[in-house]
Amino acid sequence: AQTVTQSQPEMSVQEAETVTLSCTYDTSENNYYLFWYKQPPSRQMILVIRQEAYKQQNATENRFSVNFQKAAKSFSLKISDSQLGDTAMYFCAFMGGTDSWGKLQFGAGTQVVVTP
Amino acid sequence: EAGVVQSPRYKIIEKKQPVAFWCNPISGHNTLYWYLQNLGQGPELLIRYENEEAVDDSQLPKDRFSAERLKGVDSTLKIQPAELGDSAVYLCASSQTSGRPVNEQFFGPGTRLTVL
Numbered sequence: 071a072q073t074v075t076q077s078q079p080e081m082s083v084q085e086a087e088t089v090t091l092s093c094t095y096d097t098s099e100n101n102y103y104l105f106w107y108k109q110p111p112s113r114q115m116i117l118v119i120r121q122e123a124y125k126q127q128n129a130t131e132n133r134f135s136v137n138f139q140k141a142a143k144s145f146s147l148k149i150s151d152s153q154l155g156d157t158a159m160y161f162c163a164f165m166g167g168t169d170s171w172g173k174l175q176f177g178a179g180t181q182v183v184v185t186p
Numbered sequence: 187e188a189g190v191v192q193s194p195r196y197k198i199i200e201k202k203q204p205v206a207f208w209c210n211p212i213s214g215h216n217t218l219y220w221y222l223q224n225l226g227q228g229p230e231l232l233i234r235y236e237n238e239e240a241v242d243d244s245q246l247p248k249d250r251f252s253a254e255r256l257k258g259v260d261s262t263l264k265i266q267p268a269e270l271g272d273s274a275v276y277l278c279a280s281s282q283t284s285g286r287p288v289n290e291q292f293f294g295p296g297t298r299l300t301v302l
Binding site: 103112113114116117171174 | 193219221231275277279288290295296
């Protein structure tokens with residue numbers, strides 16, 4: 071069984087600064103995907119970024135980038151030039167395994183608060 | 187294009203009463219998911235549909251929960267009877283397929299259920 075761990079319940083960052091969220095996972099699978107989702111107070115989960123395990127290059131999406139360390143089973147998210155609209159819960163999620171394609175397994179989340 | 191639609195957004199009921207949630211996925215999306223999100227936690231998959239077939243319902247408490255996706259489009263999730271511990275947010279998501287390559291899951295705004 072796969073597990074996803076987010077060890078930071080809350081992170082605070084000032085506007086324009088950078089914040090890094092940590093995520094570790096446990097799996098015996100070799101082929102899998104990792105995701106970061108954002109959930110603002112409206113509750114709608116929004117995909118921020120995804121990483122395919124077989125790709126060594128770290129994914130980037132504008133101000134969002136990941137540091138994927140496959141051997142260490144670590145998948146951190148960096149938010150650069152933080153904006154007030156980045157305030158939200160951020161969830162790390164795993165998908166993989168022969169019987170589990172399509173099933174997202176989420177961590178407990180990290181609340182990010184961006185302050186002026 | 188409209189996103190995933192869920193109704194109602196909020197529901198308050200007394201314990202032992204029945205309740206139903208409705209979800210309309212994005213047009214053309216064959217796969218539909220129901221997730222349960224308890225307060226302060228990440229979502230957990232309850233059931234996944236491929237068209238009208240439930241292909242993964244291993245996490246659905248079948249003694250009181252039921253779901254259907256008639257005609258492979260809209261879906262309804264029902265709880266009967268509701269218990270205090272069912273208070274949570276129920277999220278619906280859809281994707282084009284659930285196989286590989288992995289397609290993005292798009293989430294609705296969820297239904298917040300409060301059981302008194």
